[in-house]
Amino acid sequence: MSTLLLSPVERDYITKGIEKGIRADGRDRLDWRHLQIRQSIISQANGSARCRLGNLGFGTDILVGIKAEIGQYTQGDSNNPSSQKIVCNVECSPSAMQEFEGRGADEVNLELSQLLDRLLNGPQCGIDFDQLCIIPKQAYWVLYVDALVLDYDGNPIDALMMTTRAALADTRLPKVVVESITDENGVLQQEFEVVDDPQAAEPLKGRDNIPLTVTLYQIGGNYVVDTGLQEELCTKARLTVSVNPAGEICGIQKSHTKSGFAPSALPEMLKVSQKQASVLFTKLENELAKSSNDNQMDVDDGDSFEPDTGSTFLVPF
Amino acid sequence: MNTGDRRRVNGPERSVAPISVGQENEDLAKKIKQDIVNDNKRQCGRNLNQPRPLYLKTGLVSEANGSAYYEQDKIRVACAVYGPRPIKKSGAGGSAGTNISGATSTSIAESTHRAVFTCDFKYSAFSCSWRKSHMKDSDEKEIAMAISQALCPSIRLELYPKSSIDMFITVIESDGRNSTIAAAINCASAALANAGIEMYDMVISTSIGLFDSKWVIDCPQVEEDQSDSSILIALMPSANEITQLIQQGKTQVDQVQEAIELCTAVGIKLYAAANQFLSNSLNKN
Amino acid sequence: MDIDNIEKVKQESALLVTPGYLITQDPEFMRGHGTFAEDSAIYSSVSGVVERINKLISVRPFKQRYQGEIGDIIVGRITEVGSKRWKVDVNSRQDAVLLLSSINLPGGIQRRKSESDELQMRTFFSEGDLVFAEVQNYFNDGALSLHTRSIQYGKLRNGTIVKVFPKLVPRSRSHFHSLPCGVDVVMGVNGYIWVSKHVPQSTVEANAEEIYSNKNEKISTQERETIARVCNCITLLDRLFIKITDTSVIYTYEASLGHAAKEILNHDIAADLADQVKARLNDH
Secondary structure (H helix, E strand, O other): OHHHOOOHHHHHHHHHHHHHOOOOOOOOOOOOOOEEEEEOOOOOOOEEEEEEEEEOOEEEEEEEEEEEEEEEOOOOOOOOOOOOOEEEEEEEOOOOOHHHOOOOOHHHHHHHHHHHHHHHOOHHHOOOHHHHEEEOOOEEEEEEEEEEEEEOOOOHHHHHHHHHHHHHHHOEEOOEEEEEEEOOOOOEEEEEEEOOOHHHOEEOOOHHHOOEEEEEEEEOOEEEEOOOHHHHHOOOEEEEEEEOOOOOEEEEEEEOOOOOEOHHHHHHHHHHHHHHHHHHHHHHHHHHHHHHHHHHHHHHOOOOOOOOOOOOOOOOO | OOOOOOOOOOOOOOOOOOOOOHHHHHHHHHHHHHHHHHHOOOOOOOOOOOOOOEEEEEOOOOOOOEEEEEEEOOEEEEEEEEEEEEOOOOOOOOOOOOOOOOOOOOOOOHHHOOOEEEEEEEEOOOOOOOOOOOOOOHHHHHHHHHHHHHHHHHEOHHHOOOEEEEEEEEEEEOOOHHHHHHHHHHHHHHHHHHOOOOEOOOOEEEEEEEEOOEEEEOOOHHHHOOOOEEEEEEEEOOOOEEEEEEEEEEEOHHHHHHHHHHHHHHHHHHHHHHHHHHHHHHHHO | OOOOOHHHHHHOOOOEEOOOOEEEOOOOOEEOOOEEEEOOEEEEOOOEEEEEEOOEEEEEEOOOOEOOOOOOEEEEEEEEEOOOEEEEEOOEOOOEEEEHHHOOOOOOOOOOOOHHHHHOHHHHOOOOOEEEEEEEEEOOOOOEEEEOOOOOOEEOOOEEEEEOOHHHOOOOOOOEEEEOOOEEEEEOOOOEEEEEEOOOHHHHHHOHHHOOOOOOOOOOHHHHHHHHHHHHHHHHHHHOOOOOOHHHHHHHHHHHOOOOHHHOOOHHHHHHHHHHHHHHHHHO
């Protein structure tokens, strides 16, 4: 239990520090921790990514795997092309924190899954849903987004969205060939076949438009981004704002039970999140570029004594 | 043989209105949106910023410490609150819980300083266009969480250490997801007031939908299906605090601001109306 | 690989072993901590370094939960308030116990504990509070019994906690250090390190009534920056597996002055700082 306990003195230290603009680890209010991200680390999945938000090998660690399966159209499903094509599930692993054991993580899992679901299912997601349709009103691709929280040190939402974006960007959808046959009654029947060739698989259209989130944690009278576990325990209210690369708002969610926000503070918070989101987009972009370079170097270095598993998530230190 | 609950009469897994002429339906839906966008006209005849008239009555459940019934056109919500009462030992349903990441349940250690607020939200089987299962689904659990996040800031939990306040909300009939949640929040807040639990302010919630660039207050289901974006806000008008804010779909920053202002204005009206009902009920007793 | 020639062990600076490693078959040796014996052979039961004192062979593990010894200075967190006792998390296999009779009460050190004290135990220590204490004794099941009967022990204030591997904090004469940079550090042997603003001993003694206060003193931005820097230095030492002593912390602190406090934990800077500190530690 003790990891989730704070003394009143520590609470005061953290709150007052944020008031003064210097956090317990020396960061400013809007500073992010170090971000590391790797793509394509799970060979069995259509797309995957792992992200760590933290310093020197510890921090919030999230793994997202994406599986594409073919779903059948059932009578009564909404005609809306964007509904329920992406199924999200987030699981906080009990190995990340004692408190997640048993049913302890139920609420967190539910909250994160529902939030992810809301952000991804709909036009705000950015993905071209028409691509997921194989034969209208018959068969379509369903993307299963499964996230695993492997290590927990605050700010899971933003890390989750970054990993999901990277994983979706990494996703390749197998090619499908649709054949139209007219049967003896003269009715047009459509059939399809999945092409096995991995080379023929296509990336998702519109993957660059997937939004990220910025979560502002209100501690005392101020708000900060990217809280560690201790700071999270001091949080009175939390506002998650989802922003796409065009700067449009794709979702807002308030959370935490202890307090609300002054309506006058909201416009500013929205603007701050918009700005921070663009910071995050650049960070993510840079980190992904860096990691793909690293991968290249790994391949060259063939004489290494280390067993090469190819997809190891290499952590410095 | 029968896999369902044998104590109940089980309907089909999911039933659909037997309308086969899909095209007509779609045309009708498009017309709803066009009327709003072009002519500021709504199917129900209301103005764009006019909520459905509300009816509120408190004290209907004799066993409960507080209760309320709330009606807004087709939406009907009943709710009861029990407590403050001693915390049920964990194991009996209530999870020990963690207080990280916005989870609503308070950790045991924290309950020595403030009350624990739990919320149970349930759609009745016949409240939606399809039959709801008697098992709680994840949507209902999330709504329960959103409602307790909206209400908790208003309750003076620190006055009731080691106790729990338990809220049970039943949606008898719904019409629009967001407006039903808003109705549930309003109803629950009235029930808390009825229970005599100390609060900073009443919480009033409103929902709003975006059609192209026009915001429309309090959308019923037919309108909600057509909206581009929707926002649910809960606020404490006197304390001037927004306690819940959920936005879905794509918008711009200034549009969100506009929506918040609109909702606040409508919320204040609803607040006055709800208070009227509450004080009337006091006069009768 | 059998290491019969123990002299070789002595010469090599460190023999690293993993669980199940056959250390020796020579029957003249005795088995110590971290080893087990079977058929007069001694095997390692943990992964760590082999140590030999005369005929006693033991293996010191790299990473292990804290194991208490009498006289250890530790930092712990109250997890539970019971009757006449507190349960304290000390990063060990059992929660430690702090008895009401083992603490100093405000207003006269030699006062008798009364019934009213029992009723207001939360005014002394409440759940979540951090205590600076000494191990007084231990029970059969491994649970420690603590005491805070000294003016420097008691509730910790004005700072923040850093958690490190317990093995990295060596037992030494003093665990309370006032660093020259104006920061006080309490290095709990259990791996909990408290970093706080420097408060002169005279002030602490003058305000004996306030030992259980839950209020921080005023801490300036400058002081916060220094505390953050020291915390990050300690985290760095922990992650890079360098012994955490007042000297190593001061060295890291001095080496880090060229960077902003928040930059210390950046991968490249951290590696660079660690090299500097290691070199300097080896010089002495």
